[in-house]
Each structure stands twice: as C-alpha cells, then as structure tokens.
Amino acid sequence: MIKVLKDGYNGRMPETCCPSCFTILDAVTSLDGKNAPKTGDYTICIACANLMRFDENMQLVSASLMDIPVEHRLNFAQGVQAVKTMRGL
Numbered sequence: 811m812i813k814v815l816k817d818g819y820n821g822r823m824p825e826t827c828c829p830s831c832f833t834i835l836d837a838v839t840s841l842d843g844k845n846a847p848k849t850g851d852y853t854i855c856i857a858c859a860n861l862m863r864f865d866e867n868m869q870l871v872s873a874s875l876m877d878i879p880v881e882h883r884l885n886f887a888q889g890v891q892a893v894k895t896m897r898g899l
Contacts, residue, residue: 823847829872830860852878852886859893861886 823846825836833855838847847853851864852873863873878886893899 824868826868826870828855828858828860829862829870831855831858833857835870852882854886854889854893856893857897859890859897859899861890 821837821839823836823838825834827834835855838853847864847868849864849866849868853862853864853870854860855862861873861875861878862870863877865871875883875887875890
C-alpha cells in the first residue's frame with residue numbers, strides 16, 4: 811500500500827534513472843517524509859549511493875557533496891554512507 815502524504819503526494823515520481831548506475835528509479839522520499847521533490851532538491855540513489863539533484867525538468871543529474879548547502883552536507887554524507895553500508899559498497 812502506498813502512503814499518501816500531504817497535498818496528495820505518495821512518493822511516486824515519473825521513471826528516471828540514476829546517471830551513475832542507470833537503475834530505474836520511480837519513488838523518492840523527503841527527509842521529513844511530507845514533501846514532493848522540487849527542482850534543485852538533492853537525493854541519493856538507493857542502488858549505488860550516487861548523490862543527485864533534480865534539474866529543471868525533474869530529471870536526476872549527478873551532484874557532489876560540495877554542491878549541497880553546508881548546513882545539509884553532514885546529513886547527506888551520512889545518508890550516502892548508510893546506503894553504501896546497506897548495499898555492501
């Protein structure tokens with residue numbers, strides 16, 4: 811069952827692929843679990859731990875930790891490490 815969050819957002823997004831490992835991705839969650847992604851938001855590939863950003867067409871493009879605002883870098887670095895640990899990368 812898909813949980814519907816505020817404003818009818820259910821975590822699903824149009825299929826796109828990770829620019830690093832080419833895994834097809836069709837869902838995303840926010841840190842607070844309440845908001846749909848928007849242009850400029852960052853995310854982490856669940857398959858390869860690649861850090862990505864949503865471009866103006868809501869497609870995923872690779873990003874680096876230095877692209878992320880300094881106040882959020884630690885959270886993303888920990889997220890990347892968590893995915894790597896979970897996947898044995």
